[in-house]
Structure formats: structure tokens, C-alpha cells
Amino acid sequence: MxxxxxxxxxxxxxxxxxxxxxxxxxxxxxxxxxxxxxxxxxxxxxxxxxxxxxxxxxxxxxxxxxxxxxxxxxxxxxxxxxxxxxxxRNPYVLTPHKMNYILPVMSTNGINTDAYSSFEGYEENLADVEAKFQLSLKVPLYDKSLFIEGDGLYLGFTLEAWWQIYSENLSKPFRETNYQPEVFYIAPLEWHPFGGNTGFVVGIEHQSNGRGTLLSRSWNRVYGHLLFEKDAFALSIKPWVRLSEDEKEFEFDPDGDDNPDIEDFMGNFELGMVYQWENLEFTFGGRRNFSTKNGAAELGITFPLWGKLRGYAVAFNGYGESLIDYNHKQTRFGIGVTLNNTL
Incomplete structure (x- = not known):
């Protein structure tokens, strides 16, 4: 049946x-x-x-x-x-895309000073503890089904910022800011392995840090998701293909590829898992490049605080915690609050 x-x-x-x-x-x-x-x-x-x-x-x-x-x-x-x-349907409601959170405290076992070595007096004053926040929203581009009943086309935007609020000899700058606009299509599938439900997402995204010269980092990707859910468990398998860019003709060429080896560290595949248990939500995200064996892993947990606010604790290890750190390996821990869960 x-x-x-x-x-x-x-x-x-x-x-x-x-x-x-x-x-x-x-x-x-x-x-x-x-x-x-x-x-x-x-x-x-x-x-x-x-x-x-x-x-x-x-x-x-x-x-x-x-x-x-x-x-x-x-x-x-x-x-x-x-x-x-x-x-x-409510014009006064903004829909979350990814998590929206602020981590007043986020530590690292080694801040990336190499990326800022060309800026005298900057790198040695970076603090190993900083604040981080993420704002992520999406809007539907069409209010009816396009190809499959229950599908949808969306425009998404995610902003991440790392704030050196604890630095002593700097003017509390934003060390790094990443911008990620994307367009994606999501639809259900009539495939139900293990008694669960499945769907898929295809999209294209641009990610950059909006910087110039030696601090500029960016890439464009076409990606797909295979989604699986069963009860309180959700799984995402996300491979991607980077869109190629021209090589730089000279060191400060503004039109060339700022980071031609980014896939060697950021990988070309991501696995995501979420499990909800009572009032807790556990998340895992892992990236991997199977050729270079580089990647990253992140564990997170959200828990109730008060009202709509939830506590959020996260641990990260690997490359690419931000674009400026795409080739810098580190271990990070953060604690703060979030306005929404992953699910």
C-alpha cells in the first residue's frame, strides 16, 4: 500500500x-x-x-x-x-535558514596569525578568545509547487562574524566576516528507506569574506543534498563541485582566484546529522577531502534557557572554521545562545 x-x-x-x-x-x-x-x-x-x-x-x-x-x-x-x-504566509515573519546564534565566548588553541602577517602590529595582538555570531535567513521565491507537490524555491543568506572583542591592543575589530548568498530548490522524494522519509536539495552558492588584496577569500559552489528523516533523527549528505576561476596573473590581481587550493582543506563533501531528545538537540557536521585527507568535524548541542532563547555549545576541530582559516587547523570551543534549532 x-x-x-x-x-x-x-x-x-x-x-x-x-x-x-x-x-x-x-x-x-x-x-x-x-x-x-x-x-x-x-x-x-x-x-x-x-x-x-x-x-x-x-x-x-x-x-x-x-x-x-x-x-x-x-x-x-x-x-x-x-x-x-x-x-x-505572514509578511511580518522572517524565516530562519541555518541557526541564528551568538557565542560571546569562543576559544581556540591557536589563532591564525599567518594570514595577517603582512599587517604589522596586528597579528601579535589577536586574542585566542573572541565572540562569534551567525545570522541566517531565507525567503521563498515562489508560493506554489513548481515541479513536485510540496517543493519550493528559496533565496538564502547567511552571515558569520568573528569579533575580537577581548583583544587588548586592538580596537576590538571584526577579525573575519563571511557572506553566503545562495539559491536552492528543495523537494520530497517518494522513497522511504527504514520507514523514514527522504528529500533532496540542489543549489548554487557564493561565499566570500568581502576583503581585498592578501586577505581576500572566496569560492562558488554547486551543491546537492540528500535528506533523510525518521522520527527525531535527520541526516544530510551534501557533495559539491567548485566552480573554477581564472588564475591570478600577478600577486595582487583582484580578478584571479584568491584560494585555488581551498578544496584541498575544506573538502568536497559534508555529512550532517541531527538528533532531538526531549528538550535537547544534538548536531554533528563533518567535511572531508578524500584525496588530501583534510577536513573538519563539529559537534553541537542546544538546550532550553528561557522563553525562545536556547543555550548553544559547540566544539570544532579541523580546517576552515572561517574562510580566512580555510588552510589553518585548530580546535575551538564556544558557548552562547541561539534563537532556533537546526530543525
Whole structure:
């Protein structure tokens, strides 16, 4: 019997009704006002008409309508997609792409001074402890399905910044800032290994640090994702191909390739895993170049703090924690807060 999945049905349901979330809520409130129990309070009516409550009601309807014996399962990726599709209808809501966090304390076992050796008086004053933050958002470029029911086309932008706020003899500069715009397409697959759900992503991205001369770093990539989810576990396999650039004709050529060996250290493949256990989320990310044996690994955990804020602790080892450090190996630990989980 054909599996009924949230990607194929629930996401399709959300995309097929181009009505603002506020309109859905207002319609629900109007219906309760006209036909609801007289004992309902205003707070109860608001709770019953919250967008997430309406989604759960639609899910329940589909579960009741599903043929007997047809499995209906939803994993962590599907839950995030459903929530985002609902939020996208609200023009006042920005949708997270990757994690949005600030790490007031991030240490390293060896700051990269070699990259700044041409700037006298700079490298020796860099502190091994700095702050880091990341801002990552996305917007849909189309509000209906393009090729597959439940697919989507997005524009994403991620900014990472490393702030030398603890340096003693410098004016607290931003040591490095990375900018990453991308366009990507995501869609579900009718393939359900191990009782889970799958999907894929294809995209193109540019990443650079916006610097000039000897500090300039950048590259362009075409990438793909294979996504797998089952219950509270999600897996991503992401290979990429770097788009080639012309060689520099001279050392300070602004048009040449700033880092022709970047794949030797940053790799050409990334494995990502996420597991949610009660109120905790565990993440793993690993990059690898199988020819040079270089890469990196990162472990993270988020945990509840207060309100919408969550604690975030991360450990990193390897190359490429930032673009300026693409060929610098180090071990880093950070602690701070995040506004959203990976899933």
C-alpha cells in the first residue's frame, strides 16, 4: 500500500491554500464566536485558533481519512517545513535558514596569525578568545509547487562574524566576516528507506569574506543534498563541485582566484546529522577531502534557557572554521545562545 507522507500531503495542503495565516486564524475565531460553546474564554479561543493548532487539526483529519494500515509518519525535517510554510504566509515573519546564534565566548588553541602577517602590529595582538555570531535567513521565491507537490524555491543568506572583542591592543575589530548568498530548490522524494522519509536539495552558492588584496577569500559552489528523516533523527549528505576561476596573473590581481587550493582543506563533501531528545538537540557536521585527507568535524548541542532563547555549545576541530582559516587547523570551543534549532 502506498505510504502517505507529510511531504506529499501536508506540505501540499499548505501550499495549495494561498491564504494568509492571519485569515485562517480570523476565520477560526469567527466560527467559534458564531457556533462555539458559550463557556469558552477569549484566551481559550485564541489558543484553539493558533496556526500550529490549526495545522495539527488538519493533520488529524488526514490521519482519520487515511486508508487502514497506511503508515503516516512525520520526522523532524517535515515538522520544520510545515512550520516554515505556515510562517511564510505572514509578511511580518522572517524565516530562519541555518541557526541564528551568538557565542560571546569562543576559544581556540591557536589563532591564525599567518594570514595577517603582512599587517604589522596586528597579528601579535589577536586574542585566542573572541565572540562569534551567525545570522541566517531565507525567503521563498515562489508560493506554489513548481515541479513536485510540496517543493519550493528559496533565496538564502547567511552571515558569520568573528569579533575580537577581548583583544587588548586592538580596537576590538571584526577579525573575519563571511557572506553566503545562495539559491536552492528543495523537494520530497517518494522513497522511504527504514520507514523514514527522504528529500533532496540542489543549489548554487557564493561565499566570500568581502576583503581585498592578501586577505581576500572566496569560492562558488554547486551543491546537492540528500535528506533523510525518521522520527527525531535527520541526516544530510551534501557533495559539491567548485566552480573554477581564472588564475591570478600577478600577486595582487583582484580578478584571479584568491584560494585555488581551498578544496584541498575544506573538502568536497559534508555529512550532517541531527538528533532531538526531549528538550535537547544534538548536531554533528563533518567535511572531508578524500584525496588530501583534510577536513573538519563539529559537534553541537542546544538546550532550553528561557522563553525562545536556547543555550548553544559547540566544539570544532579541523580546517576552515572561517574562510580566512580555510588552510589553518585548530580546535575551538564556544558557548552562547541561539534563537532556533537546526530543525
Amino acid at each position: 502506498k505510504r502517505i507522507t507529510y511531504q506529499a500531503i501536508i506540505v501540499s495542503l499548505l501550499l495549495s491554500a494561498p491564504v494568509a495565516a492571519n485569515d485562517d486564524t480570523q476565520a477560526c475565531l469567527n466560527a467559534l464566536f458564531a457556533t462555539g460553546d458559550d463557556s469558552l474564554t477569549l484566551a481559550e479561543m485564541r489558543e484553539m485558533c493558533k496556526p500550529e493548532t490549526l495545522i495539527e487539526e488538519e493533520v488529524a483529519k488526514i490521519e482519520r481519512a487515511a486508508p487502514e494500515g497506511a503508515p503516516l509518519e512525520m520526522g523532524s525535517i517535515s515538522r520544520r517545513i510545515i512550520g516554515e510554510r505556515q510562517a511564510e
